[in-house]
Amino acid sequence: MSLSVLLKNASQGITLGCATLLMVSVGHAAEITGAGSTFVYPLLSKWSATYNEKTGNRVNYQSIGSGGGIAQIKAATVTFGASDMPLKPDELQAAGLVQFPVVIGGVVPVVNVEGIKPGELKFTGPILADIFLGTIAKWNDAAIAGINPGVKLPDQKITVVHRSDGSGTTFNWVNYLSKVSSDWKTKVGEGTSVSWPAGVGGKGNEGVAAYVNQIKGSIGYVELAYATANKMAYAAVKNKNNEFVQPAAKGFQAAAEQVNWTEQPDFYQIITDAPGAGSWPIAATVFVMMYKEPKDAQRSKDAIAFFKWALEEGQSDAQSLDYIPLPGTLVKQIEASWAKNIH
Amino acid sequence: MASPQALELSPVDLQGRRERRDRLLDTVFRYAVTVCAVFVLISLLGAAFSMLWGGRLAFSTFGWRFLWSPEWDAVQKNFGALVPIYGTLVTALIAMIIAVPVSFGIAFFLTEIAPPWMRAPVAAAVELLAGIPSIIYGMWGLFVFVPFMGEHVAPWLDEHVGPLPLIGPLFQGPPIGLGMLTAGIVLGIMVIPFISSVMREVFNTVPVHLKESAYAVGNTTWEVVWDIVLPYTRSAVIGGVFLGLGRALGETMAVTFVLGNAHQLSLSLLEPGNSIAATIANEFTEADSAIYLSSLIALGFLLFIVTFIVLAIARFMLSRLALRAGKIT
Numbered sequence: 001m002s003l004s005v006l007l008k009n010a011s012q013g014i015t016l017g018c019a020t021l022l023m024v025s026v027g028h029a030a031e032i033t034g035a036g037s038t039f040v041y042p043l044l045s046k047w048s049a050t051y052n053e054k055t056g057n058r059v060n061y062q063s064i065g066s067g068g069g070i071a072q073i074k075a076a077t078v079t080f081g082a083s084d085m086p087l088k089p090d091e092l093q094a095a096g097l098v099q100f101p102v103v104i105g106g107v108v109p110v111v112n113v114e115g116i117k118p119g120e121l122k123f124t125g126p127i128l129a130d131i132f133l134g135t136i137a138k139w140n141d142a143a144i145a146g147i148n149p150g151v152k153l154p155d156q157k158i159t160v161v162h163r164s165d166g167s168g169t170t171f172n173w174v175n176y177l178s179k180v181s182s183d184w185k186t187k188v189g190e191g192t193s194v195s196w197p198a199g200v201g202g203k204g205n206e207g208v209a210a211y212v213n214q215i216k217g218s219i220g221y222v223e224l225a226y227a228t229a230n231k232m233a234y235a236a237v238k239n240k241n242n243e244f245v246q247p248a249a250k251g252f253q254a255a256a257e258q259v260n261w262t263e264q265p266d267f268y269q270i271i272t273d274a275p276g277a278g279s280w281p282i283a284a285t286v287f288v289m290m291y292k293e294p295k296d297a298q299r300s301k302d303a304i305a306f307f308k309w310a311l312e313e314g315q316s317d318a319q320s321l322d323y324i325p326l327p328g329t330l331v332k333q334i335e336a337s338w339a340k341n342i343h
Numbered sequence: 344m345a346s347p348q349a350l351e352l353s354p355v356d357l358q359g360r361r362e363r364r365d366r367l368l369d370t371v372f373r374y375a376v377t378v379c380a381v382f383v384l385i386s387l388l389g390a391a392f393s394m395l396w397g398g399r400l401a402f403s404t405f406g407w408r409f410l411w412s413p414e415w416d417a418v419q420k421n422f423g424a425l426v427p428i429y430g431t432l433v434t435a436l437i438a439m440i441i442a443v444p445v446s447f448g449i450a451f452f453l454t455e456i457a458p459p460w461m462r463a464p465v466a467a468a469v470e471l472l473a474g475i476p477s478i479i480y481g482m483w484g485l486f487v488f489v490p491f492m493g494e495h496v497a498p499w500l501d502e503h504v505g506p507l508p509l510i511g512p513l514f515q516g517p518p519i520g521l522g523m524l525t526a527g528i529v530l531g532i533m534v535i536p537f538i539s540s541v542m543r544e545v546f547n548t549v550p551v552h553l554k555e556s557a558y559a560v561g562n563t564t565w566e567v568v569w570d571i572v573l574p575y576t577r578s579a580v581i582g583g584v585f586l587g588l589g590r591a592l593g594e595t596m597a598v599t600f601v602l603g604n605a606h607q608l609s610l611s612l613l614e615p616g617n618s619i620a621a622t623i624a625n626e627f628t629e630a631d632s633a634i635y636l637s638s639l640i641a642l643g644f645l646l647f648i649v650t651f652i653v654l655a656i657a658r659f660m661l662s663r664l665a666l667r668a669g670k671i672t
Contacts, residue, residue, distance in 0.1 A: 067629035157517050164604035164621075166417070166629025188418065192629055195416035200521050200615040201604030203625055214489055215519050 030302040035062040036069015036082035037168050038204060039223050040286040043103060044082070046317045047310050059306060066168035067192050073097065073289045079296070079303045081289045084168020085192060089265040092289070098341045099266050099289045100334045102307065104256045104324040107172050107282040108247035110232040111219045112212050113139055114154060118227075121235040122147050122244050125180030125273070125281065128237070131219060132160055133183060134198035139217060147238075154217070160199025161211045161220035166192035169205060172284040173221045176272040223284075224248075225322045239281040240273055251280030252324045261330050267337075292341055304338055311335075391647050398641025400634055409641065415606035415622075417631075422638035424645050426606045430523060430616035431649060434598065435591040437527025437612070442534045442587055449535070450542035454572075455564050466543060473536035481600030484529040489601055493520025497613050500524075516613030521603040524612035529597050534587035541583025545576040581661050585654060592650050595620040619646040 034044070041063035048059035064072070066083035073081030074095055082102070092099055109128060111121055127143050130136040136143055140153045163170045171192045178185040188194050200215075202208040205226045212220040212232060224247050227234045236244040245251045255274035261267050271283045288307065294300035311334065315325035326334070395402075401409060401422060412423025449469060453462050497518040505515040516522070549572050557567045573580065603615020604625055619642050630636040 065629045067631040070631065159517060159519055164599070164625040166626060166631060191418045192631060193417040193626065195414070195418060196605065199605060200519065201625070203599060203604070210485060211521070214485065215493065215521070 030057045032057065032059045032299065032303045032306055033078045034059065034080040034082060035064050035072040035078045037066045037084050037286055038063040039084050039105060039168060040082055040103060043318055043321050043323050046321060047314045050314065050317060051306055051309060057302060057306065065166060067166045076295060079299045083287050084284050085171040086268050086270065086287045087289065089268050092266050096292050097289045098292055098337065099287045100337060101267055101285045101326060102288050103286050103318055104252050105284050106224050106247055106252040106280050107169055107221050107284055108224050108227050108234045109219060109221050109237065110212050110227050110234050112216060112233065115152060116233050118233045119236060119246050120151060123235050124238040125176065129177045129181030129184040131158055132177060133187065156217040159215050159218040161208050161218050162196050162199050162201055163208060164201030164203050168192060169223060172272055172282060175270055176282045179273040237281050239279050240275045241277050241279065245278060245280050247280055249322060249324055251278055252283045255279040255283035256324060257327060262333055290342060293343055300342060304342060308335065394640050394644035394647065398637055398644050400637035401641040404634060413608045417635055420632060420634050424642055426608050427617050427619040427622045427642060428645060428649060429608060430602065431592055431618040433523050434527045434530055434618060435588060437524065438530035438534055438591040439588060441528060441531030442538055443584055446535050446539035446542055449539040450546050451568055453543050454546040455568060469536050470540050473540065477533065477594060477596045480529055480533050481597040484597060484601040488529060489520035489525060492525050493518045500613065512610050513612050516611040521601055521615050522613045523602065523616045526598050526602040529601055530591045530594055533594065533597060534591050537590060538583045538587040541586060542580055545579040546572055549575050585657060588653065589650060593620055593646065595624045599624055
């Protein structure tokens with residue numbers, strides 16, 4: 001046998017092998033598609049990678065934003081949508097959807113003031129609302145100085161940084177401000193995007209983080225992961241229990257445990273301004289929406305299998321990324337709701 | 344059977360066939376190029392109409408108020424286009440004020456003053472600038488230019504130009520660094536390569552004997568460029584300026600980074616604002632109600648109209664200029 005024939009045979013063998021491999025992986029792997037919340041994207045991509053290693057199934061998640069996720073699932077272009085803002089039960093009913101929480105995180109205020117270190121500054125909800133309304137305009141305002149004795153505050157204008165795009169982070173932030181300030185509630189209200197009375201807008205959590213880092217005397221709000229990753233000066237906030245809480249996983253968990261998740265259908269709960277000791281006041285839940293009667297039952301089953309795995313076994317992944325796993329009882333309740341609602 | 348017959352054809356027949364074939368080819372060619380031209384028209388009208396259609400809910404709900412209302416409130420579902428239109432026009436104006444003279448200077452230098460060995464590399468560098476993606480300009484703007492504006496330029500302007508009468512209010516404001524002035528300057532830098540490469544190209548087309556004659560009667564380099572080169576190439580130069588203006592009006596990414604994205608109407612150029620393209624890019628994916636989405640599409644339609652009106656005004660001014668030039672000579 002000549003060399004060229006040998007090579008030819010070998011290459012044919014390799015091609016055949018590759019083709020077989022390809023066919024096998026295509027034949028067995030399910031592709032689960034989802035879209036929505038940017039907040040949950042780091043976790044979902046990690047879950048997807050681990051899940052793919054274990055089962056060969058793949059999750060294709062596009063982080064287009066919570067509003068976009070809701071729009072996509074309503075248009076039935078994806079198997080699941082993810083949003084930091086829960087849909088009201090009647091709206092879900094009308095669209096034939098169910099929703100369930102998958103993970104909990106927190107929104108934190110971050111500041112860029114000369115000499116202020118992470119965790120040094122304290123705020124109350126009404127003060128945050130007044131700053132974002134523009135009525136508290138300077139850092140050395142009596143209201144801020146009053147609850148921050150010993151902190152040297154400059155005579156500097158406050159520049160508010162908010163989101164320029166619609167966002168579930170914004171929803172949780174303004175929902176909290178509406179709960180603690182009647183002024184905010186009547187003048188601005190709540191939603192994924194609002195008409196900001198003051199400040200500049202950055203696109204995405206990373207945009208807000210970048211602006212706060214750039215602008216001296218600024219204050220913004222981001223998910224905790226962005227604050228720690230960018231080494232930003234986050235601040236403590238007073239909760240309903242009248243104690244100042246530092247933003248951390250413990251506080252988010254305390255807030256999540258205060259909530260009776262089955263009080264309303266479809267786990268409709270917004271956990272901002274939660275009561276109880278140690279609760280972080282601006283905790284946020286990521287919800288997933290799916291169809292009750294999916295067009296493609298197999299895909300829906302694959303997605304449920306993925307979330308079952310994620311809620312039961314994927315929790316170490318969540319913790320490593322600063323997210324809070326759901327309490328065990330809640331996971332049981334979610335699984336019961338799947339069995340009951342999704343066909 | 345056919346080939347022997349063909350051989351027997353007389354020269355007259357051959358010529359007739361050739362003419363028929365040429366006529367056919369001419370017709371086909373005419374239709375082909377017409378289709379090309381009509382394609383542009385159809386896609387233009389199609390895009391305009393589909394945006395008008397998509398924005399019909401906003402136009403019918405808000406009526407003419409949509410044009411001059413400064414409101415942009417997704418909670419109350421109350422939308423108006425004044426802030427984005429204002430921001431778009433102001434930033435494009437600042438960009439043109441910077442880009443046109445600088446581009447003229449670049450083209451002037453490269454065609455008349457620069458030593459020959461320098462012309463090709465500098466011209467290539469200018470064209471390379473045109474190829475840089477706008478997001479790069481945006482990131483450079485945010486991380487390098489915004490802090491510079493915030494620390495050095497804005498405080499100086501606020502202190503020294505702010506108290507002046509008339510133009511003072513344009514330059515009063517907090518030293519954020521983000522804002523319409525910053526966006527206008529970044530846009531200006533972005534459109535310089537477009538305008539200057541067109542200018543350089545057309546300056547090179549001016550016949551040498553025209554310039555040599557002018558030099559021969561004792562004109563300075565400036566006089567040659569201003570009185571001979573510029574009038575000779577005027578329409579092409581204005582075309583280049585239009586190209587830059589169109590880009591400045593529609594630029595999205597770079598503007599989003601440095602404009603501040605705030606729906607606030609303020610006279611000061613140091614304050615953040617918003618532009619039509621930036622608003623659409625920021626808010627389109629998250630527009631969660633029908634009227635919100637429709638308002639954003641309506642904004643897109645207005646960008647069409649604004650661009651059209653600006654270009655029409657520029658054309659009108661050009662024709663007046665040509666008329667005046669005709670009277671002088």
